[in-house]
Amino acid sequence: MAGALRKTSKTGAANAITADLVAVLVAVTDGEPKIMTIANDGALPSGPFEFTHRSLQMGLRAWVEAQTGHPLGYVEQLYTFADRGRAGDTKSPHSISISYLGLTREDKVGQGFEAHWSGWYEYFPWEDRRAGLPASLAKTLASRLRAWAKSAATTALQRERWQRATITFGLDERDWNEELVLQRYELLYEAGLIPEAVRDGADATAVIPGRQMIGDHRRILATGIARLRAKIKYRPVVFELMPAEFTLLQLQRSVEALAGRLVHKQNFRRLIEQQQLVEETGAIAADTVGRPAKLFRFRHAVLAERAIAGTKLPLSRT
Amino acid sequence: MAGALRKTSKTGAANAITADLVAVLVAVTDGEPKIMTIANDGALPSGPFEFTHRSLQMGLRAWVEAQTGHPLGYVEQLYTFADRGRAGDTKSPHSISISYLGLTREDKVGQGFEAHWSGWYEYFPWEDRRAGLPASLAKTLASRLRAWAKSAATTALQRERWQRATITFGLDERDWNEELVLQRYELLYEAGLIPEAVRDGADATAVIPGRQMIGDHRRILATGIARLRAKIKYRPVVFELMPAEFTLLQLQRSVEALAGRLVHKQNFRRLIEQQQLVEETGAIAADTVGRPAKLFRFRHAVLAERAIAGTKLPLSRT
DNA sequence: TGGCTTATACTTATCCTGAGCATAATCGAT
DNA sequence: ATCGATTATGCTCAGGATAAGTATAAGCCA
Known part of the structure; x- marks a missing residue:
């Protein structure tokens, strides 16, 4: 009966806990993936979920903006876990962490904030296999x-x-x-x-x-990296990290930076083009070495056309 | 500084909330996906996260066992959201729901429990496209x-x-x-x-x-179904839902039941066999119509061999 | 001009996938 | 014993996707 359910659900204040919101905020600059850090690069932006927040995401946005001066764009939830300092002290957790992945472009962090962009491979050197x-x-x-x-x-x-x-x-x-x-x-x-x-x-x-981080933050970061590496293969999320216009090589370098491995150039272009993810802007990249490349922009229409359908990147494991 | 972070993180009791644990517990019987329900089939098993629980998962297990008499096997987290009755009353949520997907085989529910197995398509009739x-x-x-x-x-x-x-x-x-x-x-x-x-x-x-459910439960169920449909394509999780021994057709019927669509029989077998997911038991299925089928069992070794690698099922979208 | 660098077009061999045909084995009714 | 229904199982074939490479184009700079 619903009555019984209600009763068990209302143990109420006796089991009150606090919930922390934690953000893995990613950007890619010059072919290097960066994450936003605070506390002397030893922590991810985070803060408690408060009554003034209208939703979890809005709470997260509030904290990230307060701590970094950087507004959040694309956001998705990562994972929720009970935090207790991971090794087992036998007491029960009284706090949980709800983590999110956010994607943006690197921007000047507002002044007066202790936030920085740090290279994510500083925390996971073994994850960068681009050069072996x-x-x-x-x-x-x-x-x-x-x-x-x-x-x-x-x-x-x-x-x-x-x-x-x-x-x-x-x-x-x-x-x-x-x-x-x-x-x-x-x-x-x-x-x-x-x-x-x-x-x-x-x-x-x-x-x-x-480099290490406080509490479980490095583990949360690992979760975020894993999710992003998986996601770029079937959703056009890389473009959240790109400038408005870019060359195909820049796009490739970003993908490689995130994946931590290199891809076959010609095949990469074929895949991108045949899926019509991008369109030429007509312009040509300036100040480059070698033959100049065409500039492309993301075809935002694909978000509507396929909604949730697919993107493919040549990153399968052979 | 870590000091500053600590301070902001310790707003403490003022922002205390309660967390509910909700389970989408799935089984497949006779080619029909079932979910465990309580409260007259109008709710999913759930209960508040309490101090006596050593972790979120253990709390969930405790609730599910208490409400259904059914011990949980395979479990994975689904999603966390602030519950407030979905339409916007302007007040802030004081409770969050942490949902999980659990996979088992249907068993007799212990007596004295108000839990039932309900067909999941009763809640989502439009999701069953096996017969159009x-x-x-x-x-x-x-x-x-x-x-x-x-x-x-x-x-x-x-x-x-x-x-x-x-x-x-x-x-x-x-x-x-x-x-x-x-x-x-x-x-x-x-x-x-x-x-x-x-x-x-x-x-x-x-x-x-x-059929409807209380609160957000039908939405949580939708999340669980979606996750499971996605997951059977690249992880050998179907086997959590199968009996110890089964024919390839039974396996196929289970996959079709979950996916809500039919698959090509010969290709299905080819994929299963070439991936060496199963091995013959040597026995032959009894009391069947038509030519008797070999019985197979899941090769548990694959869990170790590939750990997280891959399974493929012929369910891509053409 | 030649050498370096990047862009871009094509080719090739292989593998995967969807779809269908053909045959085998069993049961029950005639 | 045979036919028909039903399921199991083996095999083929065409088309598409993929990985890997070759070849050519278009800039810069010494």
Whole structure:
């Protein structure tokens, strides 16, 4: 009966909690993905959901604008989790975090704000494979992972750990799947290879390069990157990050920056053009090296035409 | 500074709210998708997140078990939204709903519980296209939508509305996209064609068939269906809904039931087999009509092998 | 002018997909 | 025993999409 339901639903004030709104705000400048950070680049913009907010999104917009001076455009929800400092202190969480992904163009951050644009690969150096595995990681990463796998109690567990490592990090001839950002972070966390985990109780053996953040923020960022990498493959969201006019190479560089891997140039153009995602502006890019490129703009009509349909980018995992 | 951040984050009790946990619990029986309902089939299992819960998921599990006697297996988060009765009363929401999708096999619901399995198409008759558009809707739906489009103020608006309708409902030669469950529901809501909208203030002109639910529950259900329809295409989640052993036709029927559309039999088998998702048990299905079919079981190894990789089902939109 | 760089057009081989044909195995009615 | 209905299973074929490469065009600069 609805009566019974109502009753159970109204435990009310006794179970009151607070909800934090957290934003992963992304831009791409000069072929580098940036995220908005505050607190000396150690935190994502965030703040509590308050009674004055008319909705979750509006609360988020209010906080981001207050902290960064930057108004939010495209926004989508990422994930909600109970925050408690991740390692298990046994008490129950009294606060939850609701995270969002926002896309914009980089702008001057208003004065008087402590917000900055930081390169997102500063937080996840291992996610940038455009030039292969970064030198700072080439030697350490795989061997640390193998050591972690070896340290398991049983051989079955060892094998299982190593299999997870090879899959998520594309080791042993497996190929790299750029979407597994969160899985990689979680695995490194489990392996005690990142500072947040050490802080949460593991022993501080050896840590992998990469800037840390407060609380769960780096994990939220990983979630945002993963979502964006997945989404650019089937929705025309890259254009939220592009200037009004751009060359096909600039577009390609942005996609590559987000995906952390390179794509075949000719095929990229074919795909973009055959889908009629863009149209020529008639203008030609100025001050460039090499043969000048045509400028294009996003055909906003596609948003109406297909509503939710599809975009394809040559980023499947071969 | 982290200090400043901390301060803003600790507005504390003044902004305390309650969080409800809501479950879309799905099973497939005899080729029909079912959802667990309570309150006389008018609500999804749900309850407030309480201090005794160690995490959001555990809170959800506790509520579902208490209300339905059914333990939860596979669970994933769906969406979080501020609940306020959807139409805008101007007050701020003091409660949020965190929704989850759960997959199981239908089981006898324990006695003494008011929970039932209901067919999900009772709530969304227009989503079942396995036998074409249901007769109860064939005439009304398109014409009602057209009327709604026509009722817009300007011709530009009219065109825009009709375009949305044709895209989401696959009218005018466009093809049906089974994933747009939520968009269709939202559009019908906007058009005042479902009871929840009427209750929320629109005028009760003509309403489309389909059982209603309390609050936002039908919208949450739409979100769950959409997610599941999307997910079966690239993750082996269908098997969570299958018995231990099954024939390929049973598997196909389950997929078709979820997707609400039919698939090409031979191609379906080709895809399943070439991906090595299943293995023969050696047994043969008993008491069937026609040539007896081999029984298969899910190869649980694939979960380890690919972790997050891929499954393909012949459900792309041509 | 030649060399460097980027843009853009085409080609080719392979794989995937949708659709259909053909045959096999079972049951029940005649 | 045979026919018809029903489901299972194997195979083919055409078209499209994809990955990868070759070739040519159009600028700049020394």
